[in-house]
Amino acid sequence: MWVYEKKLQYPVRVSKCDPMMAKYLIEQYGGADxxxxxxxxxxxxxxxxxxxVIGLVNDIGTEELSHLEMIATMVYKLTKDATAEQMKEAGLGAHYASHDKALYFNDASGNPFSATYFTAKGDPIADLYEDIAAEEKARATYQWLINMTDDTDLIDSLTFLREREIIHSQRFREAVEIIKDDQSTKKVF
Amino acid sequence: MSTYRKYYRPFIGPFDPCSPIQWKSYETPPQLYLGFQPYNLPQNSPKEALRTGTLWPALFAPYPDPYKVSTSEEGEEQN
Incomplete structure:
Protein backbone atom coordinates (compact mmCIF):
# COMPACT_ATOMS: atom_id res chain seq x y z
CA MET A 1 0.00 0.00 0.00
CA TRP A 2 0.97 3.59 -0.22
CA VAL A 3 0.71 6.57 2.08
CA TYR A 4 -0.18 9.76 0.26
CA GLU A 5 1.24 13.16 1.09
CA LYS A 6 -0.84 15.92 -0.34
CA LYS A 7 2.02 17.94 -1.76
CA LEU A 8 4.36 17.76 -4.71
CA GLN A 9 7.82 16.28 -4.40
CA TYR A 10 9.25 19.54 -5.72
CA PRO A 11 7.39 22.80 -6.37
CA VAL A 12 5.98 23.33 -9.83
CA ARG A 13 5.69 26.92 -10.96
CA VAL A 14 4.86 27.94 -14.48
CA SER A 15 5.39 31.62 -15.22
CA LYS A 16 4.73 31.81 -18.95
CA CYS A 17 1.44 31.22 -20.77
CA ASP A 18 2.57 28.62 -23.28
CA PRO A 19 -0.05 25.93 -23.96
CA MET A 20 2.11 24.49 -26.71
CA MET A 21 4.66 23.45 -24.08
CA ALA A 22 1.92 21.31 -22.53
CA LYS A 23 1.73 19.37 -25.78
CA TYR A 24 5.44 18.58 -25.51
CA LEU A 25 5.44 17.93 -21.77
CA ILE A 26 2.77 15.25 -22.22
CA GLU A 27 5.57 13.10 -23.67
CA GLN A 28 6.78 12.61 -20.09
CA TYR A 29 3.24 11.83 -18.95
CA GLY A 30 2.08 9.13 -21.35
CA GLY A 31 5.08 8.68 -23.64
CA ALA A 32 7.30 5.63 -24.06
CA ASP A 33 10.00 6.95 -21.72
CA VAL A 53 17.04 -5.13 -4.80
CA ILE A 54 13.24 -5.26 -4.47
CA GLY A 55 13.17 -2.41 -1.95
CA LEU A 56 15.21 -0.17 -4.19
CA VAL A 57 13.00 -0.79 -7.22
CA ASN A 58 9.89 -0.30 -5.10
CA ASP A 59 11.15 3.08 -3.85
CA ILE A 60 12.12 4.32 -7.29
CA GLY A 61 8.80 3.18 -8.76
CA THR A 62 7.03 5.10 -6.04
CA GLU A 63 9.06 8.23 -6.68
CA GLU A 64 8.13 8.02 -10.36
CA LEU A 65 4.49 8.39 -9.34
CA SER A 66 5.38 11.64 -7.61
CA HIS A 67 7.11 12.80 -10.80
CA LEU A 68 3.97 11.91 -12.72
CA GLU A 69 2.07 14.32 -10.48
CA MET A 70 4.55 17.08 -11.17
CA ILE A 71 4.23 16.66 -14.93
CA ALA A 72 0.45 16.56 -14.60
CA THR A 73 0.56 19.81 -12.62
CA MET A 74 2.65 21.49 -15.31
CA VAL A 75 0.33 20.36 -18.09
CA TYR A 76 -2.75 21.38 -16.13
CA LYS A 77 -1.39 24.84 -15.35
CA LEU A 78 -0.42 25.42 -18.96
CA THR A 79 -3.81 24.47 -20.38
CA LYS A 80 -6.43 25.26 -17.76
CA ASP A 81 -6.99 28.85 -18.91
CA ALA A 82 -6.62 28.29 -22.63
CA THR A 83 -9.60 28.94 -24.89
CA ALA A 84 -10.61 26.45 -27.55
CA GLU A 85 -8.93 28.75 -30.06
CA GLN A 86 -5.69 28.82 -28.06
CA MET A 87 -5.76 25.03 -27.76
CA LYS A 88 -6.00 24.82 -31.56
CA GLU A 89 -3.14 27.26 -31.98
CA ALA A 90 -1.03 25.24 -29.56
CA GLY A 91 -1.49 22.12 -31.65
CA LEU A 92 -3.88 20.70 -29.07
CA GLY A 93 -7.02 20.93 -31.22
CA ALA A 94 -7.24 17.17 -31.60
CA HIS A 95 -6.73 16.73 -27.87
CA TYR A 96 -9.41 19.31 -27.13
CA ALA A 97 -11.87 17.63 -29.47
CA SER A 98 -11.50 14.37 -27.60
CA HIS A 99 -10.70 15.38 -24.03
CA ASP A 100 -11.39 19.10 -23.49
CA LYS A 101 -8.73 20.09 -20.87
CA ALA A 102 -8.59 16.67 -19.29
CA LEU A 103 -5.18 15.08 -19.13
CA TYR A 104 -4.78 11.94 -21.15
CA PHE A 105 -1.99 9.40 -21.24
CA ASN A 106 -0.55 9.91 -24.67
CA ASP A 107 2.79 11.02 -26.07
CA ALA A 108 3.58 14.37 -27.67
CA SER A 109 2.33 13.06 -31.03
CA GLY A 110 -0.96 11.89 -29.57
CA ASN A 111 -0.29 8.15 -29.51
CA PRO A 112 -2.14 6.67 -26.54
CA PHE A 113 -0.11 5.06 -23.78
CA SER A 114 0.74 1.40 -24.31
CA ALA A 115 1.95 -1.40 -22.06
CA THR A 116 4.31 -2.32 -24.89
CA TYR A 117 6.48 0.66 -23.85
CA PHE A 118 8.12 -1.46 -21.20
CA THR A 119 8.62 -5.07 -20.33
CA ALA A 120 9.37 -7.51 -17.55
CA LYS A 121 11.71 -10.16 -18.82
CA GLY A 122 12.12 -11.98 -15.53
CA ASP A 123 15.90 -12.09 -15.97
CA PRO A 124 17.21 -9.60 -13.37
CA ILE A 125 20.12 -8.42 -15.52
CA ALA A 126 17.87 -7.84 -18.53
CA ASP A 127 15.29 -6.01 -16.41
CA LEU A 128 17.77 -3.80 -14.56
CA TYR A 129 19.58 -2.90 -17.77
CA GLU A 130 16.27 -1.89 -19.28
CA ASP A 131 15.66 0.26 -16.21
CA ILE A 132 19.02 1.98 -16.63
CA ALA A 133 18.29 2.62 -20.31
CA ALA A 134 14.85 3.97 -19.42
CA GLU A 135 16.35 6.43 -16.96
CA GLU A 136 18.86 7.67 -19.54
CA LYS A 137 16.10 8.08 -22.13
CA ALA A 138 13.96 10.01 -19.65
CA ARG A 139 16.95 12.22 -18.81
CA ALA A 140 17.38 12.93 -22.53
CA THR A 141 13.68 13.76 -22.89
CA TYR A 142 13.98 16.27 -20.06
CA GLN A 143 16.95 17.84 -21.82
CA TRP A 144 15.00 18.26 -25.05
CA LEU A 145 12.04 19.68 -23.11
CA ILE A 146 14.29 22.16 -21.31
CA ASN A 147 15.71 23.16 -24.71
CA MET A 148 12.20 24.02 -25.92
CA THR A 149 11.21 26.53 -23.25
CA ASP A 150 12.58 29.75 -21.81
CA ASP A 151 10.30 29.68 -18.77
CA THR A 152 12.85 29.73 -15.93
CA ASP A 153 10.40 28.40 -13.34
CA LEU A 154 9.44 25.49 -15.57
CA ILE A 155 13.10 24.85 -16.35
CA ASP A 156 13.80 24.77 -12.61
CA SER A 157 11.28 21.94 -12.06
CA LEU A 158 12.40 20.07 -15.17
CA THR A 159 16.02 20.35 -14.07
CA PHE A 160 15.09 18.77 -10.75
CA LEU A 161 13.35 15.92 -12.57
CA ARG A 162 16.32 15.45 -14.89
CA GLU A 163 18.63 15.19 -11.90
CA ARG A 164 16.41 12.51 -10.35
CA GLU A 165 16.83 10.42 -13.52
CA ILE A 166 20.59 10.59 -13.02
CA ILE A 167 20.25 9.42 -9.41
CA HIS A 168 17.88 6.61 -10.38
CA SER A 169 20.23 5.44 -13.11
CA GLN A 170 23.07 5.35 -10.57
CA ARG A 171 20.93 3.36 -8.11
CA PHE A 172 19.95 0.83 -10.79
CA ARG A 173 23.62 0.47 -11.71
CA GLU A 174 24.33 -0.21 -8.04
CA ALA A 175 21.52 -2.79 -8.05
CA VAL A 176 23.32 -4.59 -10.89
CA GLU A 177 26.52 -4.56 -8.83
CA ILE A 178 24.62 -5.98 -5.85
CA ILE A 179 23.17 -8.88 -7.80
CA LYS A 180 26.48 -9.49 -9.60
CA ASP A 181 28.17 -10.10 -6.27
CA ASP A 182 28.49 -13.65 -5.13
CA GLN A 183 26.35 -13.98 -2.09
CA SER A 184 27.42 -15.24 1.29
CA THR A 185 26.22 -18.80 0.69
CA LYS A 186 28.54 -20.09 -1.99
CA LYS A 187 27.33 -22.78 -4.30
CA VAL A 188 29.74 -25.11 -5.99
CA PHE A 189 28.78 -26.72 -9.23
CA MET B 1 36.44 -16.12 -10.72
CA SER B 2 32.84 -15.05 -10.78
CA THR B 3 30.01 -17.52 -10.91
CA TYR B 4 27.59 -17.24 -13.82
CA ARG B 5 24.56 -18.20 -11.80
CA LYS B 6 23.47 -16.75 -8.46
CA TYR B 7 21.06 -18.13 -5.92
CA TYR B 8 18.88 -16.54 -3.32
CA ARG B 9 16.20 -17.67 -0.91
CA PRO B 10 12.93 -15.94 -1.77
CA PHE B 11 10.41 -15.00 0.88
CA ILE B 12 8.07 -17.90 1.50
CA GLY B 13 4.71 -17.07 3.01
CA PRO B 14 2.88 -19.35 5.43
CA PHE B 15 -0.17 -19.43 3.14
CA ASP B 16 1.45 -19.86 -0.28
CA PRO B 17 -0.81 -22.05 -2.43
CA CYS B 18 1.93 -24.08 -4.13
CA SER B 19 4.83 -25.92 -2.52
CA PRO B 20 7.60 -23.35 -2.37
CA ILE B 21 10.77 -23.23 -4.44
CA GLN B 22 13.36 -22.79 -1.67
CA TRP B 23 16.11 -21.39 -3.85
CA LYS B 24 15.70 -19.17 -6.87
CA SER B 25 18.46 -18.58 -9.37
CA TYR B 26 19.34 -16.04 -12.01
CA GLU B 27 22.06 -15.78 -14.62
CA THR B 28 25.04 -13.45 -14.34
CA PRO B 29 26.92 -14.24 -17.57
CA PRO B 30 30.61 -13.45 -18.12
CA GLN B 31 30.14 -10.24 -20.13
CA LEU B 32 28.99 -8.59 -16.89
CA TYR B 33 32.44 -8.97 -15.41
CA LEU B 34 34.92 -8.71 -18.26
CA GLY B 35 34.84 -4.96 -18.96
CA PHE B 36 36.89 -4.13 -22.04
CA GLN B 37 38.15 -7.49 -23.24
CA PRO B 38 41.90 -7.74 -22.55
CA TYR B 39 44.34 -8.60 -25.32
CA ASN B 40 45.81 -12.06 -25.68
CA LEU B 41 43.19 -14.06 -23.81
CA PRO B 42 43.45 -17.81 -24.31
CA GLN B 43 41.60 -19.00 -27.39
CA ASN B 44 39.60 -22.10 -28.20
CA SER B 45 40.65 -24.29 -31.09
CA PRO B 46 38.65 -23.54 -34.25
CA LYS B 47 36.69 -26.75 -33.67
CA GLU B 48 35.87 -25.82 -30.06
CA ALA B 49 34.97 -22.29 -31.14
CA LEU B 50 32.46 -23.63 -33.65
CA ARG B 51 30.98 -25.93 -31.07
CA THR B 52 30.73 -23.43 -28.19
CA GLY B 53 29.93 -20.29 -30.20
CA THR B 54 32.91 -18.32 -28.99
CA LEU B 55 36.62 -18.16 -29.62
CA TRP B 56 37.18 -17.12 -26.02
CA PRO B 57 36.83 -19.52 -23.09
CA ALA B 58 36.51 -16.43 -20.85
CA LEU B 59 33.22 -15.63 -22.57
CA PHE B 60 31.81 -19.13 -22.58
CA ALA B 61 28.80 -19.56 -20.34
CA PRO B 62 26.79 -22.76 -20.50
CA TYR B 63 23.18 -22.75 -19.36
CA PRO B 64 22.44 -25.85 -17.30
CA ASP B 65 18.82 -26.47 -16.36
CA PRO B 66 18.24 -24.11 -13.43
CA TYR B 67 15.49 -26.25 -11.95
CA LYS B 68 17.58 -29.40 -12.02
CA VAL B 69 20.65 -27.74 -10.55
CA SER B 70 18.80 -25.97 -7.78
CA THR B 71 16.92 -29.09 -6.67
CA SER B 72 20.08 -31.16 -6.47
CA GLU B 73 21.82 -28.45 -4.44
CA GLU B 74 18.93 -27.62 -2.20
CA GLY B 75 19.69 -30.33 0.34
CA GLU B 76 23.32 -29.28 0.82
CA GLU B 77 22.47 -25.66 1.35
CA GLN B 78 19.72 -26.15 3.84
CA ASN B 79 21.74 -27.92 6.54
Missing part, protein backbone atom coordinates in the same frame (compact mmCIF):
# COMPACT_ATOMS: atom_id res chain seq x y z
CA UNK A 34 7.61 8.90 -19.51
CA UNK A 35 6.95 8.74 -15.81
CA UNK A 36 3.91 6.46 -16.09
CA UNK A 37 5.87 3.89 -18.06
CA UNK A 38 8.69 4.15 -15.52
CA UNK A 39 6.45 3.75 -12.48
CA UNK A 40 4.55 0.81 -13.95
CA UNK A 41 7.75 -0.84 -15.18
CA UNK A 42 9.45 -0.79 -11.78
CA UNK A 43 6.41 -1.52 -9.65
CA UNK A 44 5.66 -4.51 -11.85
CA UNK A 45 9.22 -5.86 -12.09
CA UNK A 46 9.83 -5.74 -8.35
CA UNK A 47 7.95 -8.98 -7.63
CA UNK A 48 10.33 -11.24 -9.50
CA UNK A 49 13.65 -9.52 -8.80
CA UNK A 50 16.13 -10.92 -6.25
CA UNK A 51 15.18 -9.94 -2.71
CA UNK A 52 18.18 -7.68 -2.24
Missing amino acids: GELAAALRYLNQRYTLPEK
